[in-house]
Amino acid sequence: MTTWQGWQRFATTEPVVPPQPGDPPRSMEERLAYHSSFVTIRTPAIHTLATQVRALMILGRHQQTTARPSLIVTGPAAAGKTTALLNVGRTCHLAHSRKNPPPPGSTHAAVPVAYVLVPPGATAKTLVTEFARYLGIPVAARMTQTQITDAVCHTYTAAGVQLVLIDEIHRLNPRTTTGAQTADLLKDLTERLPATFVYADISVTDTPLFTGVRGAQLAGRATLVDCGPLPARQATRQPFHDVITDIENNLDLQRHTPGTLPRHAPYLHQRTAGRIGSLTRLIRQAAITAICDSTERITKRSLDAVQLDHLAETQHRPHTRTR
Structure with missing residues (x-):
């Protein structure tokens, strides 16, 4: 995108769209490609x-x-x-x-x-x-x-x-x-x-x-x-919870239970330190794994199995000093 031709291609390419009610089911490859690129979450x-x-x-x-x-x-x-x-x-x-x-x-x-x-x-x-x-x-x-x-x-x-x-x-x-x-x-x-x-x-x-x-x-x-980490709470609002809900609403999984990810908001906030980049990577990677292993759903166990970027992992699982 650091040339005009590349930028124009990026700007004019239609962004991916989430599944719409009434649409025929997408193939496995289509859904993997969708979660790889994914939608832009409006933070x-x-x-x-x-x-x-x-x-x-x-x-x-x-x-x-x-x-x-x-x-x-x-x-x-x-x-x-x-x-x-x-x-x-x-x-x-x-x-x-x-x-x-x-x-x-x-x-x-x-x-x-x-x-x-x-x-x-x-x-x-x-x-x-x-x-x-x-x-x-x-x-x-x-x-x-x-x-x-x-x-x-x-x-x-x-x-x-x-x-x-x-x-x-x-x-x-x-x-x-x-x-x-x-x-x-x-x-x-x-x-x-x-x-x-x-x-x-x-x-x-x-x-x-x-x-x-x-x-x-x-x-x-x-x-x-x-563009810092999203707080779990901000006055009467819950911006991190809202972003998680937005991400979940855009998933394309066949057996995922709506509301699962927002229920795990405290865990997800601790896991990612509120960073939107780490959060979207975690959920997208869990979704891709769910498609590949045919479970078609994201659970706390499947989220915990994803290894994130080193920065997020060291904050989530800090090194403990041994005696």
Whole structure:
């Protein structure tokens, strides 16, 4: 998805749909494929991010003199940051394409969204080259960073890019010379491109991104959207229980008893520490196992048999010191 062709394919591919009442039963392979890709669960973070992005895009639409306000999606690993980022990007892409279809006979589709991954050990030149690669802008080895940046700003503006999604922003360290130059490049791009920037970062407040002069500039322009673990309770609401119910309602199992997973909400919260990524993986993997062994249902025993990511497992089953 870090090229325009790949992003367009992702954004325009019809998402998988859960089983509908009255539909004929799906084959085993179809159901395995469905649980492998699965639907996007609308978490509170996704709702908040979508609302904030829409408001900031309108707020910055006619801003000319300074950088537009930006957003940072932050939270621990396996909290669903990238999923939220991609979901909002796809929504923006489809909405813009519906409102601005290409003229009859035109072969050029609208380019409302750009998605860029910060490469490991990024320098300013390697990062701006990633921006260029997304739209297929030719970059020769002899070109300077300034020349590539100028080409990127010209092409992105001409293409009408309105939303720039930058993932893995925690790979930047403004305390180093290279990191500071790369952070300056991003600041330059936000001021030259007529687009709203949204970053995704692992626990941004614990990284150097918000420290020093450059960090203060970013903090002064960016709104944080916390994609942290879902609490078991929040005032009178039970957001984790609601998400589990949503996941269960979208399963395609032949003998699963509705209400089983919500009853195990305390266990599931302890098992996954409230992380949406770990939760969906746990339930999807249990569903795939249930199809493969023909039990067609998820129980607490089958959930406990699934080995999750190391982070979730070490929190659920902490190492005990022996005497």
